[in-house]
Amino acid sequence: LESLFPGVEILGWYTFRITRNTDLQIDNGDEADDLLELIQEEVRNRRFAEVVRIEVHASMPPALRQLLLAEFSEQQEPPARPLTSDDMYEVMGLMDTADLLVISALAAPALKDPVFHPVTPPRLAGARNIFDVIREGDLFLHHPYDSFASSVERFIQTAAEDPDVLAIKLTLYRTGGDSSIARLLAQAAERGKQVAVLIELQARFDEENNIIWAQRLENVGVHVSYGVTGLKTHAKVMLVVRREGDTMRRYVHIGTGNYNPKTARVYTDFGLLSANTLFGADLTDLFNVLTGFASPAGYRKLIVAPKGMRERFLEMIRREVSHQSAGRPTRIIAKMNGLVDPEIIAALYEASQAGVSIDLLVRGICCLRPGLPGISETIRVLSIVGRFLEHSRAFYFFNGGAEEVYIGSADWMPRNLDRRIEAVAPIEDPAHRQALRDLLLLMWQDNRQAWELRPDGSYVQRQPPSPEAEMATHRVLVEGNRVLSS
Numbered sequence: 034l035e036s037l038f039p040g041v042e043i044l045g046w047y048t049f050r051i052t053r054n055t056d057l058q059i060d061n062g063d064e065a066d067d068l069l070e071l072i073q074e075e076v077r078n079r080r081f082a083e084v085v086r087i088e089v090h091a092s093m094p095p096a097l098r099q100l101l102l103a104e105f106s107e108q109q110e111p112p113a114r115p116l117t118s119d120d121m122y123e124v125m126g127l128m129d130t131a132d133l134l135v136i137s138a139l140a141a142p143a144l145k146d147p148v149f150h151p152v153t154p155p156r157l158a159g160a161r162n163i164f165d166v167i168r169e170g171d172l173f174l175h176h177p178y179d180s181f182a183s184s185v186e187r188f189i190q191t192a193a194e195d196p197d198v199l200a201i202k203l204t205l206y207r208t209g210g211d212s213s214i215a216r217l218l219a220q221a222a223e224r225g226k227q228v229a230v231l232i233e234l235q236a237r238f239d240e241e242n243n244i245i246w247a248q249r250l251e252n253v254g255v256h257v258s259y260g261v262t263g264l265k266t267h268a269k270v271m272l273v274v275r276r277e278g279d280t281m282r283r284y285v286h287i288g289t290g291n292y293n294p295k296t297a298r299v300y301t302d303f304g305l306l307s308a309n310t311l312f313g314a315d316l317t318d319l320f321n322v323l324t325g326f327a328s329p330a331g332y333r334k335l336i337v338a339p340k341g342m343r344e345r346f347l348e349m350i351r352r353e354v355s356h357q358s359a360g361r362p363t364r365i366i367a368k369m370n371g372l373v374d375p376e377i378i379a380a381l382y383e384a385s386q387a388g389v390s391i392d393l394l395v396r397g398i399c400c401l402r403p404g405l406p407g408i409s410e411t412i413r414v415l416s417i418v419g420r421f422l423e424h425s426r427a428f429y430f431f432n433g434g435a436e437e438v439y440i441g442s443a444d445w446m447p448r449n450l451d452r453r454i455e456a457v458a459p460i461e462d463p464a465h466r467q468a469l470r471d472l473l474l475l476m477w478q479d480n481r482q483a484w485e486l487r488p489d490g491s492y493v494q495r496q497p498p499s500p501e502a503e504m505a506t507h508r509v510l511v512e513g514n515r516v517l518s519s
Contacts, residue, residue, distance in 0.1 A: 034046060048089075050087075051088075052084070052085055053082040054085050055082065084105045084108070086121075087102070087122070088122050088128060089101065089121060089123060090124055091124065151181065152179065153184070157183055162191070163187055164275060167284055167307065167308050170462065171465065172305070173465040174288075174305070177299065181297035184304070185297075186213065188284075188286060189217050189218070189271070193217045198275045201221055201227070201273055201274075202273075203270070203271040204268055205230055214292045215246045218255060219249065219255065223254070229257075229258070231258050231260055233259070233265055256324070261454060264453060269442050271285065271287075283308070283313025283317065284308050285309070285313055285316050286304060286307075287304070287456060287458040288303065288442070289302045289426045299422060301424055301425050302424050303425045305440065309334070309461075311334045312335070315333050316335075319454075322454075335456050338449060338453060338454060339454070342443060342450055342455060343376065343377075349428075349430050349437070350365065351384070353430060353432070357388050357389050362431060363388070363390060366394075366427075366429040367393050368428075368476075369395055369443075370395070370396050370444045371397045372398070373400050373444075373445070378445075381409070385409045385411045385412045386408065392413050393413065394416070395414055399416075402488055415477065426441055426457075427439065427440050427469060436466055438460040438470065439458060439459050439460065440457065440469075442456055476506050479495065480502070481505035481508075
């Protein structure tokens with residue numbers, strides 16, 4: 034510090050950090066070209082946005098805290114309000130945990146998880162054309178245990194290179210700076226294929242990457258669109274149209290995670306590769322919506338937000354209540370990133386009060402309180418936190434024995450159900466349904482990486498009764514005891 038401030042007496046030093054508002058101020062009525070320019074401008078201005086939080090080290094004296102509040106309040110421009118003590122948060126330890134990445138990058142294998150290599154799904158292990166494999170039956174994928182490179186990325190690469198593929202349509206939410214997926218799409222367009230890509234420009238903190246790739250793809254002839262006015266596109270879907278003899282066959286990928294090979298190695302996600310004609314027809318309709326054509330009257334297989342997804346989930350929850358009232362066995366198991374929606378929570382409470390068994394795997398924010406007497410006694414909530422980021426979404430309903438299982442991009446949050454385009458698909462192969470159900474049940478046996486939500490809103494980490502009895506979901510799956518199989 035003396036070298037930075039020569040000639041002055043340093044009385045003390047304290048760390049602080051500010052958080053600025055990252056919401057983009059976009060008029061939903063703007064046209065696509067204007068939208069691109071507006072978002073570029075908003076991203077540039079983000080570093081001057083209003084301050085919404087100040088973090089200070091616990092050792093900082095009150096006078097300096099008041100000085101920070103006053104100084105940053107002066108910089109706020111209407112309609113931002115002045116900062117108060119409610120906007121200031123005290124931090125006891127390290128303020129920026131991202132600094133620890135330097136330590137994690139050190140070559141110290143003894144202190145790290147064992148090296149992990151994703152495996153190629155058995156049906157894709159040979160040299161056969163991937164379209165032939167998919168045509169024989171759906172492929173169900175669980176990343177990162179199932180290799181993204183040898184399944185989804187291979188699907189896209191084959192589509193880009195296959196002379197019989199006429200069209201590729203795909204949604205991109207988070208591209209990443211060096212996107213191999215985007216490069217494959219550009220190569221497909223250069224080969225004369227019809228390539229249409231929906232790029233969500235407002236994917237938070239990925240706006241710059243997405244803008245760069247939108248411009249690059251447009252320059253090579255890709256039809257780039259930015260979605261439906263007023264709605265974010267969060268669905269993870271891909272459609273390939275292939276000429277096979279005298280017919281056109283549609284192949285699809287429907288997933289829970291982004292088309293991003295880097296995050297696919299550290300996020301857990303589900304995916305479905307299928308040649309089901311009804312999935313193909315539904316995705317054709319959905320891409321027509323995304324590129325500006327009229328909305329279909331309804332979808333055949335998919336559940337699509339914001340039109341109808343909330344209603345379908347509520348209907349399925351209430352259906353379990355009807356089964357319970359009729360004396361039939363019932364169960365709901367749902368896995369998601371966040372549970373916030375008041376209407377869904379109210380329906381779950383009603384189902385619990387009717388006696389329905391409800392198990393929820395919610396990695397992040399959960400506004401539901403489990404185990405409350407007379408309100409949510411049959412509801413349990415677990416959060417799995419470990420080597421990988423739990424990002425997959427799945428929904429299981431016992432349905433009187435006619436089990437229904439779905440995967441997709443949506444959480445049970447108002448933004449997903451009302452303000453985003455999301456896609457959820459049924460898993461119809463009985464073996465895949467059972468495998469997914471078994472995986473969800475496996476997670477409930479976790480006694481190392483599992484945190485249980487209590488009625489008072491606190492989380493308690495489960496502890497194994499002995500080292501030999503330890504069961505950690507990620508470790509079990511990494512070591513090869515994989516539940517899902519294509």
